[in-house]
Amino acid sequence: MSPLLPISLDSDEPKRLSLTRKLVLLVMFCLTQFMDTLNISALLSAIPALEASMGMTEIQSTWVFSGFRLTFSSFLLISGRLSDVYNPKTVFIGGVSTLGVLSLCAGFVYSTVPILILRAITGIASAMTIPSALKLLVKVFPDPLEQARAVGFFAGCGAVANMGGLVVGAMFVQWASYHWVFWFVACVAFPVALICVFMIPSQIGETISNHKPKGAKWKSLDLVGVGILTVAFVLLIFAVTSGSTDGWKSPVVLALLIISIIMIIGFFYWETLLPADQAVIPPRTWFYNNFSVLFAIALLPSFWWSGVMFIFSIMWQNVFHWSVMSTAVHMLPLGIVAFAASCTGSLSRIYSPKWIILTGLSLCMIATLLLALGGGKPENYWPYVFPAFVLGSAGVMVAFSHTNIAIFQAAPSSMSGTVGAMFNGALQFGSAIGLAAITSIETSVEATHGGSHEYAGRAASFWFLLGIVALQSISISIFYDRSTDHKPQPKYDNAMHSTSHSTTDCGEKLGDRNVTTATEVN
Structure with a gap:
């Protein structure tokens, strides 16, 4: 055990993590990326078996993919905001654990409606894992060269799962059962969540926003903006997916497209009305x-x-x-x-x-x-x-x-x-x-x-x-x-940082506050 070491809110702790611990965490994050991508690609091989087992129509089987993708893409922004405002460790482990539970349950389903519902909820759980994993990865590898290698490897695992999932799904369908496509994800998710509980340092997600009062955190989530954009994305992706199967001249498809575009425009207008530290996507983000x-x-x-x-x-x-x-x-x-x-x-x-x-x-x-x-x-x-x-x-x-x-x-x-x-x-x-x-x-x-x-x-x-x-x-x-x-990558947005006047219970400014903790050096 090391003596008590000061850790600032921009967190020097990752620099003291052992190489072994960093590599283990990188593997855990990559396995999560692998599972999320495999959740779609492996089912390409299992769809004929799913249709035969559950009596699905071709359109219903399409929604086994589309339902997951719709909720996954729509809830990414909520997940990213939660990872920035709260501790990303909690968001990550919660998402991986939920993914494991839902995948386990999906393997025991034999009817169409429950599997479509479970796939949609699974997309939300998966959306909780990716932004939080990237947030943690950036913290674990603060050195630019190490970070570049880690992010590249993380991206590569998604590509491998995209193609390898076809083979994994085909093997399960041919030699076991399509149920194992779901159970395989659960078998990976539970150990990953358990390992990360102990391997991810609690202080790794500590930032100025993590130490804001609860009321300030709640405002920082920008629930109105996130809600508008999430609904807009749900409607847009639903319209696009339906348009490719039902036809682009369908009144429902056209109405949903128009509504979603109006909501997206409304979201960007709403963001201009908020202070920089409360907007989920500050307008200046696009000008970085x-x-x-x-x-x-x-x-x-x-x-x-x-x-x-x-x-x-x-x-x-x-x-x-x-x-x-x-x-x-x-x-x-x-x-x-x-x-x-x-x-x-x-x-x-x-x-x-x-x-x-x-x-x-x-x-x-x-x-x-x-x-x-x-x-x-x-x-x-x-x-x-x-x-x-x-x-x-x-x-x-x-x-x-x-x-x-x-x-x-x-x-x-x-x-x-x-x-x-x-x-x-x-x-x-x-x-x-x-x-x-x-x-x-x-x-x-x-x-x-x-x-x-x-x-x-x-x-x-x-x-x-x-x-x-x-x-x-x-x-x-x-x-x-x-x-x-x-x-070097900037640690904080200067404009956002300058608008923050929150203090700790002791009256200290957050920018000057250090957290002292006992840190184990492995």
Whole structure:
């Protein structure tokens, strides 16, 4: 045991954590990212078994994914705000534990309505884990180089789960039961939660906002703003998901789109009326150096991966008549290459993120071009699809990782929970909007070019995707400012910090207050 050591509110404790403890925590955070992503990807292989067991229609089975994604993306901002205002350790462990309980229960369900309800609630639990995990990760690895590597590895685990989930789900369906897709998540979640109870230091989330009076904390949550934006996202994603299946001319879809857009505009207006330290997304957030352009880049990665997986998994099984396992194995290059590319985080300390992200987007454009030109025949897998999977997955992962790293460096560390929520919200939002767009494009082209057994509709979707990647490349080339590259991340927003006049019970200013605690050095 060490003697009593002073720990300031910006927390020096992570610097005293042993390397072993830091690595264990990184693995725990990455396992959570893995579980959240696997919750969607593994079910792609299990859907036929779910439909047969529960008598689901095709639209109902779609909502097994959409219900999770809708609540997950909608509640990310609430989770991020809770992680910034309260201790992220509590938010993280609570989210992981709830995820385990809900997944365990889902494995025992045999009817449609209960499984859809459980999937929606599971999305809320998962939303509690990601921003809090990123907040803790930034605290555990305060050194910029270590932080870049850790964030890159964290992102890589999501990519691995995205592809590996297909294989895991296929193995459970073929050799056990689809119920094990849910139970597998529970088997991972419970040990992670238990380990983190003891391994995450309680003081790691201590910030000035954590030591505000309860009333000030409550105001800092901005429940009105969060509520408006959450409802707007629920309506928008529901409308987009429904539009891709029910048609964009549906009165319900159009009404929900209009209402959600009005609510989003109302949210941004509401934020301008609040003091800076009470707004969930202060308007100046968008003016942090490079923040807006990096947020725009974050719309792409999940869109690209989800689009490629969606198009080829259906085509290979329904048109080529490949088995579930064969389809999953042919998808493996996406995950393997993505994980390898996630280890490039340290490059951001040598080269400007601008050039790294541009390199990734360039590889992605080459890959998408290959997919647009070929891929419609089984024999085209090796000359077209395989190199496209390798180049595209590497490029998207590089862009994803370094956008993730750069966006955390752009904003103050005191806002890392909210920034993590916004980044992951952009990933989900981009995927939802993008999948709806390519589904509509594919369907409309197939209606006049030979039906679903022809490649024309899928090729048109990839040409559209190529245009999106090219537009993002132009945006990062023009709007990314390199003037703050490799500079230390600010700990607090100066304007927000200057508006805080809260004092402790003893009358000391929070900025001058130190907390003394006994800290064990492992």
